Amino acid sequence: xxxxxxxxxxxxxxxxxxxxxxxxxxxxxxxxxxxxxxxxxxxxxxxxxxxxxxxxxxxxxxxxxxxxxxxxxxxxxxxxxxxxxxxxxxxxxxxxxxxxxxxxxxxxxxxxxxxxxxxxxxxxxxxxxxxxxxxxxxxxxxxxxxxxxxxxxxxxxxxxxxxxx
Amino acid sequence: xxxxxxxxxxxxxxxxxxxxxxxxxxxxxxxxxxxxxxxxxxxxxxxxxxxxxxxxxxxxxxxxxxxxxxxxxxxxxxxxxxxxxxxxxxxxxxxxxxxxxxxxxxxxxxxxxxxxxxxxxxxxxxxxxxxxxxxxxxxxxxxxxxxxxxxxxxxxxxxxxxxxxxxxxxxxxxxxxxxxxxxxxxxxxxxxxxxxxxxxxxxxxxxxxxxxxxxxxxxxxxxxxxxxxxxxxxxxxxxxxxxxxxxxxxxxxxxxxxxxxxxxxxxxxxxxxxxxxxxxxxxxxxxxxxxxxxxxxxxxxxxxxxxxxxxxxxxxxxxxxxxxxxxx
Numbered sequence: 001x002x003x004x005x006x007x008x009x010x011x012x013x014x015x016x017x018x019x020x021x022x023x024x025x026x027x028x029x030x031x032x033x034x035x036x037x038x039x040x041x042x043x044x045x046x047x048x049x050x051x052x053x054x055x056x057x058x059x060x061x062x063x064x065x066x067x068x069x070x071x072x073x074x075x076x077x078x079x080x081x082x083x084x085x086x087x088x089x090x091x092x093x094x095x096x097x098x099x100x101x102x103x104x105x106x107x108x109x110x111x112x113x114x115x116x117x118x119x120x121x122x123x124x125x126x127x128x129x130x131x132x133x134x135x136x137x138x139x140x141x142x143x144x145x146x147x148x149x150x151x152x153x154x155x156x157x158x159x160x161x162x163x164x165x
Numbered sequence: 166x167x168x169x170x171x172x173x174x175x176x177x178x179x180x181x182x183x184x185x186x187x188x189x190x191x192x193x194x195x196x197x198x199x200x201x202x203x204x205x206x207x208x209x210x211x212x213x214x215x216x217x218x219x220x221x222x223x224x225x226x227x228x229x230x231x232x233x234x235x236x237x238x239x240x241x242x243x244x245x246x247x248x249x250x251x252x253x254x255x256x257x258x259x260x261x262x263x264x265x266x267x268x269x270x271x272x273x274x275x276x277x278x279x280x281x282x283x284x285x286x287x288x289x290x291x292x293x294x295x296x297x298x299x300x301x302x303x304x305x306x307x308x309x310x311x312x313x314x315x316x317x318x319x320x321x322x323x324x325x326x327x328x329x330x331x332x333x334x335x336x337x338x339x340x341x342x343x344x345x346x347x348x349x350x351x352x353x354x355x356x357x358x359x360x361x362x363x364x365x366x367x368x369x370x371x372x373x374x375x376x377x378x379x380x381x382x383x384x385x386x387x388x389x390x391x392x393x394x395x396x397x398x399x400x401x402x403x404x405x406x407x408x409x410x411x412x413x414x415x416x417x418x419x420x421x422x423x424x425x426x427x428x429x430x431x432x433x434x435x436x437x438x439x440x441x442x443x444x445x446x447x448x449x450x451x452x453x454x455x456x457x458x459x460x461x462x463x464x465x466x467x468x469x470x471x472x473x474x475x476x477x478x479x480x481x482x483x484x485x486x487x488x489x490x491x492x493x
Contacts, residue, residue: 008459015202015458025205 034149040102040117041146043095045138053083053139054114057090061106061115069099070106086112093135097123119146168274176277177258184257188411189219195453202457223404231400234306241304246398246405249297253412256290259283260419261345263429263437275429275437276345283344284336287420288329291375295321297409302394313393316464317377317384323471324374324381330479331367334486335424348428358425363482365425367475369451372417374471377410378452380459381467418448 026033035041046054057074075091083089107116120142125131168176193215197207208215233242260283263275280286295318302314335357339347351357358365374381384393395406422428422444431440462470 011458012454015454018204019198019201021204023201023205027206 032147034147035119035121036149036154037119037151038154039119039121039148040104042097042118042120042123042142043100043106043115043133043138044118044142045093045115045135046113047139048085052085053089054085054112055090055093056084056086056112056114057088057093058111060109060111064105064109065100066103066105067099067101069096070094071096090135093138095133095138097131097133098128118142119148120144121146169271172271172273173277176273180257180262180277181254184254184412184415185408187415188408189223191411191415191449192222192407193219194449195456198450198453199457202454226401226404229400231398231402234397236306237397238304238306241300242397243402245297245301245304246395246402246409247297248300249294249409250405250412252290252294252297253409253416256287256294256416257412257419259286259344260416260423261348261428262419262441264435279345280343282342284332284342284347287416288325291413292325294409294413295325298394301398301406305394305397307397310394310396313384313396317394320381320384320464320467320471321375321377323468324371324475327367327471327475327479328371328375330476330483331364331371332424333479333483334361334364337483337486337490344423344428348423348430351427352430356425356427361425361482361486363478364486365421367479367482368421368425371471371475371479372421373452373455374467376413376417378414379456380462383461383464383467414452415445415449418445418452421448 048054057072059070059072059074062068062070062072071092071094072090073092074088077083077087077089102117104117115138122144123131193208196218197215200207208218211218211221233239258277259280261276265272265274267273276283298314298317298321302310302312302317305311335347336342338354338357338360339350341347341350347357377385385395395403398406419441422441426444426448429437429441431443
């Protein structure tokens with residue numbers, strides 16, 4: 001490789017011109033880049049329109065999870081305490097967020113569309129114990145809204161059975 | 166001709182404090198300028214424009230655990246960063262930064278110490294500074310540190326020869342070894358950058374290699390040798406090594422300004438130290454510019470360049486200058 005001093009000198013011009021161009025860094029907390037609609041973020045448990053939970057406690061999601069981070073303990077629905085739409089409901093439903101790899105297999109495995117992966121990704125906590133999400137936390141709406149890119153442009157239409165119970 | 170001792174003490178105090186402030190904000194300038202050259206912002210979170218970033222780094226270094234390897238040779242291990250920082254700071258004492266002022270009823274000169282052989286003092290101190298790196302690497306009792314320090318010292322010794330030869334041309338034209346006299350001569354004739362252009366280029370390249378700056382920073386490259394001679398140092402001891410490196414850079418830029426660019430003289434207004442500062446900052450910017458542009462030299466390329474290219478060039482420059490000075 002022959003030394004090319006003239007090209008090196010032209011290299012100095014390149015770095016000097018870059019000073020006057022606008023940097024391409026996106027300043028994170030002030031500007032959040034919109035995620036795509038099918039972005040796999042924090043899990044969410046869903047309910048029907050009449051308030052019953054969709055999750056039946058079958059623990060197919062726990063079986064499908066490659067990281068083994070879901071814990072499901074089912075209990076019977078009694079006439080006085082009816083939580084879900086089937087025979088059983090998930091009494092304990094916990095996901096260990098420090099082990100979850102956000103692959104989405106639980107969403108694929110669930111036969112009742114009870115668990116989906118939403119768009120929230122800002123999940124930092126101050127201690128490891130706070131990272132074990134219980135059923136109440138998973139059922140709740142996300143506190144911080146994450147900007148989502150245009151659904152019509154980037155996603156297929158949501159199928160009928162997912163929108164209507 | 167020299168000031169009373171207490172005026173020199175006050176001046177030394179002021180100069181050292183300004184040097185340390187310049188070193189701290191030199192790290193900020195470097196990160197910002199390098200960031201802008203790489204199409205990103207530099208640090209901009211710690212304070213407005215990231216101006217408190219050096220203070221954050223300082224607090225971090227002080228609070229870090231300065232561990233002491235059990236097999237390190239104790240006195241030498243602690244003394245090594247002190248030695249390199251001390252020689253770097255001490256070399257600034259003979260650099261003239263102003264014309265001399267008349268404050269109240271005393272004449273205050275523009276240098277901290279006006280010595281007839283100040284140029285030799287600077288080179289002697291920088292050679293002593295190399296001891297700091299040798300001792301640091303050896304006393305750490307670690308393979309990587311020893312290898313890194315051997316490489317560093319071989320590099321610094323080789324390029325110091327070229328540095329000295331490049332300065333010979335200036336000495337011949339300035340007819341003196343004292344920096345004050347050289348600055349005066351540049352005011353009477355022309356700035357020595359014009360006739361000594363080859364000498365300036367050789368001085369600058371040798372200076373970049375002397376201070377272990379990229380592209381000659383193989384001894385400190387994290388991917389090559391862990392961290393060279395400062396592998397086993399952390400906390401404020403590492404901070405002292407960094408201080409030695411940056412203050413060496415500042416001293417070398419100040420020397421370049423003094424020898425080649427007319428010191429504290431400026432074209433329009435007679436503001437002494439301000440012109441010095443402006444020229445110093447411009448040369449420091451060139452150091453950063455070189456860092457952002459050029460890739461790192463491999464060690465054998467580095468040594469070959471120093472001995473086979475730079476030294477002959479410097480020698481020829483000195484010989485031609487000597488011939489011209491005798492002839493005219």
